[in-house]
Amino acid sequence: MSQTNTKKQGLSPCRFITSFFGSPFRKTNGSLSNNEKRLPSLKCFSYKEIMNSTNSFHPDNLVGRGGYSEVYRGNLSDGQTIAVKMLAKDNNNANKEKEFLMELGVILHVSHPNTAKLVGCCIENGLYLIFNFTENGTLASALHGKSCESLPWPIRYKIVIGVAKGLHYLHKCCKHRIIHRDIKSSNVLLGPDYEPQITDFGLAKWLPNKWTHHAVIPIEGTFGYLAPEYFMHGIVDEKTDVFAFGVLLLEIVTGRKPVDSSTKNLLLWAMPHMESGDIAKLADPKLEANYDAEQLQRVVLAASYCVRQTSVWRPSMSEVLELLNKGHKSEIARTSIPKFSSDELDDYSMVFGYDIPEDIDLEDYL
Ligand SMILES: Nc1ncnc2c1ncn2[C@@H]1O[C@H](COP(=O)(O)OP(=O)(O)O)[C@@H](O)[C@H]1O
Numbered sequence: 001m002s003q004t005n006t007k008k009q010g011l012s013p014c015r016f017i018t019s020f021f022g023s024p025f026r027k028t029n030g031s032l033s034n035n036e037k038r039l040p041s042l043k044c045f046s047y048k049e050i051m052n053s054t055n056s057f058h059p060d061n062l063v064g065r066g067g068y069s070e071v072y073r074g075n076l077s078d079g080q081t082i083a084v085k086m087l088a089k090d091n092n093n094a095n096k097e098k099e100f101l102m103e104l105g106v107i108l109h110v111s112h113p114n115t116a117k118l119v120g121c122c123i124e125n126g127l128y129l130i131f132n133f134t135e136n137g138t139l140a141s142a143l144h145g146k147s148c149e150s151l152p153w154p155i156r157y158k159i160v161i162g163v164a165k166g167l168h169y170l171h172k173c174c175k176h177r178i179i180h181r182d183i184k185s186s187n188v189l190l191g192p193d194y195e196p197q198i199t200d201f202g203l204a205k206w207l208p209n210k211w212t213h214h215a216v217i218p219i220e221g222t223f224g225y226l227a228p229e230y231f232m233h234g235i236v237d238e239k240t241d242v243f244a245f246g247v248l249l250l251e252i253v254t255g256r257k258p259v260d261s262s263t264k265n266l267l268l269w270a271m272p273h274m275e276s277g278d279i280a281k282l283a284d285p286k287l288e289a290n291y292d293a294e295q296l297q298r299v300v301l302a303a304s305y306c307v308r309q310t311s312v313w314r315p316s317m318s319e320v321l322e323l324l325n326k327g328h329k330s331e332i333a334r335t336s337i338p339k340f341s342s343d344e345l346d347d348y349s350m351v352f353g354y355d356i357p358e359d360i361d362l363e364d365y366l
């Protein structure tokens with residue numbers, strides 16, 4: 001069953017946020033059932049506090065800029081380092097404000113070692129979300145950044161498993177299924193010891209249990225990670241994230257960006273090597289062949305299932321975890337068709353074989 005957007009219009013940001021503090025979603029002592037986890041307490045920051053911590057939003061403290069927000073590093077007086085995500089001042093798109101509030105609504109209800117930690121928010125002089133600051137940057141900067149140091153295989157593998165667990169938690173362990181819709185390397189923060197944390201829930205959707213999927217307009221997300229049925233028809237369900245996760249796995253293995261003006265589409269480039277099982281050709285040359293071949297083979301196998309063109313052929317995140325742990329011995333690898341069909345390859349070329357317009361700066365999309 002498909003549903004269109006039923007979000008109510010007209011709730012002011014302030015009322016929306018304060019409603020969470022007293023909402024039945026936020027459990028207080030004594031009202032928790034046995035299998036419900038207590039939500040962490042959320043601090044309401046004053047504008048002065050975040051101004052002081054970021055040195056008045058000094059450009060030197062700007063650590064990230066996304067579609068509709070800026071993120072600043074801040075130091076609190078108790079020594080804690082925070083990331084302050086603010087709705088861009090020049091933003092005049094009401095939908096973006098809604099996305100920002102949606103992000104707050106979702107992130108308030110997630111608590112897992114592999115999802116970003118919200119510390120609090122500020123609603124004075126704009127909208128601000130406050131997170132724990134992650135010192136190791138994002139997966140995108142670690143893979144494609146200016147530093148010539150390559151991310152060693154054991155860390156890449158740890159990131160693969162962590163992101164898989166985080167997505168499994170969002171899809172399977174939350175009260176309502178959460179579809180992230182923008183899984184990509186710049187939305188994976190690298191915490192202490194490079195433990196990955198999924199962040200940026202601005203496009204996330206909650207799916208009630210009785211909905212199989214959701215149809216959305218406009219189609220938002222990131223070039224190169226979009227599943228064909230989403231890209232073409234706006235259909236969103238867990239498999240939208242599974243597809244993007246498959247692309248992310250290939251990015252981690254190859255060190256290549258999902259779309260790049262020289263290699264065009266990563267998926268089209270990688271597919272013949274996945275088909276032939278030639279994993280050495282897929283491995284990032286920067287690894288200089290220093291990888292665990294068995295682990296690499298399982299990651300490539302999982303990727304090849306995740307990026308199947310037809311969403312029902314893609315595994316659920318529980319099956320992805322099994323593929324990553326057991327490889328060819330897993331149930332799904334033994335029972336479903338492992339090879340890409342020729343129709344599938346033709347369709348991929350049609351959907352992804354486009355030439356990138358020369359006036360598009362791909363960095364804006366990654
Ligand atoms: N908690 C954090 N710690 C460190 N850097 C962060 C943190 N959150 C975000 N960033 C940086 O800011 C960028 C944009 O943040 P994100 O939440 O993805 O916003 P957007 O929705 O605008 O893409 C990230 O890619 C990352 O570089």
Ligand SMILES: [Mg+2]
Binds near residue numbers: 187
């Ligand atoms: Mg982002």
